[in-house]
Amino acid sequence: MRCPYCGGDETQVKDSRPTEDNTAIRRRRVCSTCGGRFTTFERVQLRELTVVKRNGRRVVFDREKLARSVQIAVRKRPVDPEKIERMISGIVRQLESSxxxxxxxxxxxxxxxxxxxxxxxxxxxxxxxxxxxxREARDFEALLGELNADGTPVNGGPEPEADES
Structure with missing residues (x-):
């Protein structure tokens, strides 16, 4: 494994353990050249996936890109990182097993x-x-209307009042 700090090829695994959901192995590594410490994850890949973009272009599926887009969406929100990781792993498993x-x-x-x-x-x-x-605020209103359509509060707001007739 190449060191992300100095590019050295000599790294040593100091600790290995499964992730909470047992879908990956987390390895703590140290570089023999610069002493830098970093973590790697080893995951099972069932098949090589290709993503067909809206414009027809094809690119190799990148789990990290998926994770980055989800991280942007949940930024500064009180969401448990383990739940995010489970969601991402579930999506990848669904895609690979399709x-x-x-x-x-x-x-x-x-x-x-x-x-x-x-x-x-x-x-x-x-x-x-x-x-x-x-493109406009109306688009947000429509989406929020969908969220409220099932009767659950949006973003922890007050519960809908019961009709007592």
Missing amino acids: GESEVQAEDIGTLVMEGLRGLDDVAYVRFASVYKNF
Whole structure:
């Protein structure tokens, strides 16, 4: 494993342990050249996935890119990092076990939106605004209307009042 600090090839594993959900191995490493310490994760990859973008371009699926986009959506929100990691791992497992080697970018976006809706309403709206390319405030109003349609409060707001007739 190449050191991210100095680029040296001689690194040593100091500690290995499974992640909480047992989907990866976390390894603490130290560089023999500069002494830098860093962490790597080893995950099972069932198949090489290709993402078909909206414009038809094809790119190799990148789990880290998925994680970064989710992190942007949940930034400064009180969401447990373990729940985020479980959601991302679940999405990747779903994609890999679908049997398809190519997946549409829209399908990934839909899975992320479903996952975020269960984690945090604000993160869901943030992601949706980019994913669905919101242009005006009306777009946000429509999405918030969808969130309220099932009767649950948005963002921890007050419960709807019961009709006592």
